[in-house]
Amino acid sequence: MTATIIQTKQLTKSFGKNQVLRNIDLTVTQGEFTAIMGPSGSGKSTLMNVLSTIDRFSGGDILLEEKSLLDLNKRALRQFRQDRMGFIFQDYNLLDMLTVKENILLPLSLRKMKSEEMESRLKKLGQALGIEDILDKYPNEISGGQKQRAASARALITNPAIVFADEPTGALDSRSATQLLEQLVHLNKSLHTTILMVTHDAYAASYCRRVIFLRDGSIVNEVYAGEQSQKDFYERILDTQSLMGGKGR
Ligand SMILES: Nc1ncnc2c1ncn2[C@@H]1O[C@H](COP(=O)(O)OP(=O)(O)OP(=O)(O)O)[C@@H](O)[C@H]1O
Ligand SMILES: [Mg+2]
DSSP: OOOEEEEEEEEEEEETTEEEEEEEEEEEETTOEEEEEOOTTSSHHHHHHHHTTSSOOSEEEEEETTEEGGGOOHHHHHHHHHHHEEEEOSSOOOOTTSOHHHHHHHHHHTTTOOHHHHHHHHHHHHHHTTOGGGTTSOGGGSOHHHHHHHHHHHHHTTOOSEEEEESTTTTSOHHHHHHHHHHHHHHHHHHOOEEEEEOSOHHHHTTSSEEEEEETTEEEEEEEOTTSOHHHHHHHHHHHHHHTSSSOO
């Protein structure tokens, strides 16, 4: 039996009178690599924020590793976030006073990890994401795409059990985007990392094994890669998008 990592039950989220998530029932099992797609404003980021405990939800329930968030206090949530989750969000949140390397290693410096292990992880991720050359620079000396990759390395260096990525390839050129997506696939395959990734891009989504489509705060469709090739899955995603009307934006 594969463990359930995330389960929502009739999950709702409202901002004032605006109901943004409507009765979402979603189950994610360990090791799944899932994309979330849908038009702008459909609730993708909101869903990521409540699942990752960054934002509160309004109704229903979320279970993380089979524990209801309603039963966890703030401290337990913070611990869970630190130990189990990695975040790749669009505001990079790199600290200006630290070099890229120091930023990436920051989550490990908080734990008692041997420096050889830290260096070895840094080397692997730096190579995989093509940022070895900028490790000694400061955030204000590098481009937006480089910041995005540095922030991704920081999110992945702890080998988190669950990675939440909100448009991680949005600011990247196609080569860097492919590097990041391949790194996510690698993590997913080698460490069984569970990944949830919001994207507007059918090509990026085709790296995932499952794509969920949101519209007006509801899950309206879902496709699985199954045995088909990445190219066929890509076509399938495009077809599903056009069936839903529009290209997602
Ligand atoms: N903090 C907030 N306060 C009030 N309303 C919000 C807040 N965050 C999001 N919303 C509203 O919730 C709805 C969904 O927003 P959300 O950011 O989840 O969409 P999205 O699918 O991520 O869109 P995009 O593709 O543009 O990033 C929108 O109508 C938005 O205006
Ligand atoms: Mg968004």
